[in-house]
Amino acid sequence: MLRQPQKQIANREKNISRIKEAAEYVFAEHGYSGASFSLIAKQAKLPKSNIIYYFTNKETLYRAVVEDIFDIWRSAADSIKKDNDPSTAIAEYIDTKLEMARNRPFGSKVWANEVIQGAPIVQDYMEDELHRWTNDRMVVIQHWIDSGKLRATSARHLLYLIWAGTQHYADFQHQIETLNDNHPLTDEQWQETKYFLKDIILRGICVE
Amino acid sequence: MLRQPQKQIANREKNISRIKEAAEYVFAEHGYSGASFSLIAKQAKLPKSNIIYYFTNKETLYRAVVEDIFDIWRSAADSIKKDNDPSTAIAEYIDTKLEMARNRPFGSKVWANEVIQGAPIVQDYMEDELHRWTNDRMVVIQHWIDSGKLRATSARHLLYLIWAGTQHYADFQHQIETLNDNHPLTDEQWQETKYFLKDIILRGICVE
DNA sequence: GGTTTAACTGATTAAGTAGTCAGAAAACAT
DNA sequence: ATGTTTTCTGACTACTTAATCAGTTAAACC
Incomplete structure (x- = not known):
């Protein structure tokens, strides 16, 4: 049985969809301005920096959510x-x-x-x-x-x-x-x- | 002809409705969180402090708008x-x-x-x-x-x-x-x- | 005219914000 | 095992925000 060499890729996907789900909720409940990274981070149960690592800035995350x-x-x-x-x-x-x-x-x-x-x-x-x-x-x-x-x-x-x-x-x-x-x-x-x-x-x- | 002793009252009413009109616009365009006093003040062409003088805080102003x-x-x-x-x-x-x-x-x-x-x-x-x-x-x-x-x-x-x-x-x-x-x-x-x-x-x- | 009261405002403060960054930790390659 | 790349994060910064407040101006009253 081959070991999957893509622990990183799997984890990345998991995190990204988790962040988007949390972000969708927070953007819906608080609007664009009211949705802060700290709220989204809390909702996703991930550190704030991690969210910024994946999405660079608020607008990019927001667009990803809207496109979905x-x-x-x-x-x-x-x-x-x-x-x-x-x-x-x-x-x-x-x-x-x-x-x-x-x-x-x-x-x-x-x-x-x-x-x-x-x-x-x-x-x-x-x-x-x-x-x-x-x-x-x-x-x-x-x-x-x-x-x-x-x-x-x-x-x-x-x-x-x-x-x-x-x-x-x-x-x-x-x-x-x-x-x-x-x-x-x-x-x-x-x-x-x-x-x-x-x-x-x-x-x-x-x-x- | 009696002088109106209510220059103040007239002015107050004028200002209040002016502020509410500006606030309605800004709240609509930016949401509750995105609507700042400075934006509303700019829209109403009045100093920020004056708006707070009339409405005490953001929530009070917002409620006034919603009730109207x-x-x-x-x-x-x-x-x-x-x-x-x-x-x-x-x-x-x-x-x-x-x-x-x-x-x-x-x-x-x-x-x-x-x-x-x-x-x-x-x-x-x-x-x-x-x-x-x-x-x-x-x-x-x-x-x-x-x-x-x-x-x-x-x-x-x-x-x-x-x-x-x-x-x-x-x-x-x-x-x-x-x-x-x-x-x-x-x-x-x-x-x-x-x-x-x-x-x-x-x-x-x-x-x- | 002079006093009282209400209307008004600029400067300041304390809290929260988006985004940076240096460096730690984990995953991968050889 | 060792080196390399990617993933990840806490501490920090520059900035914006709501709200306070001391002090100024204008109106109302007598």
């Missing part, structure tokens, strides 16, 4: 494809996005925070990646509309409504829990949420 | 009353909220920021005022449903969807403008937004 988020977020829209059935595809998209809101709320919060503040760090990302990605999806939706599979509405605003409606449950999680008498949503309540959003949105866009 | 926002936000729902026609009332609510998103985006952003970070400063406000306010509106909507004027859907999630769908245009303003080729929305585009949201949501909740 964006990749996941992007892959959630895999179902929005020309040849898929619109209702099924959009229902699937809503389901997936709500599951992400439930399971990975911190990423969503970091993104929201960044955009609210005018994307000072990831403006280039928005102009390139997000812009292209959004246009691609809009083309698909417009195709569905043009071929009579969807009611004639705005593809752009439909996307925005799906984003807003789903991400709300991540970004405003705290508000929702407060209004739910300080309890997290139960499985049943998440089911209800999924059902509600699909019900309203699909009813709004399907040809009658 | 909340009051305005609350009054937008005046139309949600038992005796009003549901479709008209909800259409009016959506219109009003979208106008607020357009004209007062900073307040919305401050609120969003605060909630995303778990409402560290205004938790009590959420538990008292917002909770009561939301329950009141939900009772009205439930009444409409029970009396057959609306389809049987979730009053709670309907409110959330309206909030999410409208506030998105304030909170994510920067993203929306970036996706709009770096142009602010035109009058026409705002019209289109209003139309879209009312179209989808009303279609989703009206009895067929």
